Amino acid sequence: METYISLTEAAKFLGITTTSLYKIINHEQTEKRLEPVNRTTHRGDGGYRFRATDVETFKRNYVKQDLTSVEAGRRLGRSPTFIHKLIRDGLIGYYEEEYRGKRTFFIKEEELERYQNEHPDSGKSDAIYDKKSGVFLYQPFGKDGAVARVMELKRLNNKKIEAKLRTGDGETLSYEEARRQGWKPLIEITERKAVNGYGYAQFEFPKPQSQDSIIYTIIEEFFKQTGPANMKLSLNNGHILLEVRKSVLLGIMPATHPDLIDKLKLFIKSGEVISKYDGTLIDTGLVPVTFFVSEQERKELLMRAEQEGLSLQDWLTGRLNPSAE
Template sequence: MGEYLNINQVAEELKVTLSTVYKLIDHPDPLKKLEPVNPESYRGEGGYRFRKEDVERIKPLYISKDLTTTQAAARIGRSKTFLQNLMRNGELSYYEAYFRGKNTFFIKEEDLLEYEQSKPSNVKSNTLYDKKTGAFLFQPYLNKENGRIARIMEMERISPMKIKAKMIDEGGKEISYEEAIATWKPLIQLERKETNSAYGYACFNFPIPTFLDSMIYTIIEQFYQHVGAANMRISKEEASLVVEVKKCVLKGISPLTYPDFIDKLKLYIRSGEIISEGEDTVINTCFSPITFYLQESRKSLILKQAAEKGMTIQEWLEDHFNNYERGEDV
């Protein structure tokens, strides 16, 4: 007898919502339809059941082994517009396939790696996290011999496949990552998080912590674990740490369970919104789309002016809107 999955297991396998699974049951295209084995008796059997092989058949429509343009752009630290120009100019191989209800462009991992190696100056790799070693900026470590704590305080990508990292222990001693591997173990390791394609970031401006056990580092660790390094940006500005995160839900963190944590978030948020929802907390970017129609000639002019400044249309329009608000010429 074959293996059967319930509707929750199917949603987990396909990385989709339950409502999407219900839509697949009634999908008009036979190639994309997911038929339960008990369509008539599911109410008395505790819900729908599906053959494992049927789920595997449609899985390529929802789970891809290759990178979307959003994921590939994040990998090399560039905008989607930059990546699309590479594809258009024949500098980066790609293919098109039906994925999650629409035709989508994909880049193979090996093709992106080949580009990274051939054009390293064009790559602005995310140095918050290294997939190969699992190391991430501000990752805490424990010395197995003396119980001291240290953190990775600097990370630099010196090639597409190699990083250089520096740790500092609680006594202020600097330790290279290579030296630390033998006697230090990471206290936190990250699970892989998908790139969030939603626009915009919520921004926090934290003072640079004095101590390694600062609450600020704890907050950043929670961001890594709930949001993922691919959906974060961290930079230093004089005496502050600017941390930007995509919209996310901090599961199990609320004013009731972690009041000091939430107070710190509210104190240092600079853009975005913190919303309490039961036992969880939502970090909202407060961005929403607007549809605007222009004649083709005027659209072409905006595209040209944005390209001349090395901006996306979004960046160009934001710049002009900000200038307008300040009463400057636009």
């Protein structure tokens, strides 16, 4: 025998408000509606009524219980692409279900918590520059001939970023305490506009063991000449991953900075390092490709990319290069 429930009962079962349920009933896309059995007569019936089986099916298809890959990425402070790489590499448990008409990856709260506990550095890609103070990641500070560096920038909220420095002796200081003790920045940068164009060149450096490592010098040069708006920095399995938009390091040439250029070429992961008459070009190595598909095929590609929380470019790149993050 068919069971029918009221609007209030349906909303409670779905875990949403009655206001939200009204919006679902009248959704502009008919396939995303929860259809009452008495749409045309509900006023005289004292309210909407639903088949219990319809509400159960709707909840299964449209009301998520766990985290999507996009939401899991936000929890870690990483991109959906990063989460999909974890899934591909078998590093995090997931399941796949129909959600809002699309096949979607889901990750349980406890599974994400397990991964965070086992990989405490996984989300440390928080901030690389504090506009208010001018502090940037790995910025050198000096005091009486000694050098300390900013080793962590943590965003506490939209207005405040917490900076921590580490001295050559291994002591960790807050930015405020370091300034009180007389530590002063050895390098300061000015903001630069974001570069138009797609993609980044990628470098993967081993984490330096000393404060005067040439790797830190390279990162400083990118901050000075490229600017934080055109860079990404993150820790990945004990390595520093640096991503840079297409740019020119003026004055950095084989005759003047041979060691620096050698290190750039040694640790580049994707892109190109090209010597020019006035400096060194860091190129993404990416070129545009034009191809034609039908409107239906375009919609299908966009739907698959959206299903994984990715842009079409990132989704296609992931299909061509499964190892890409």
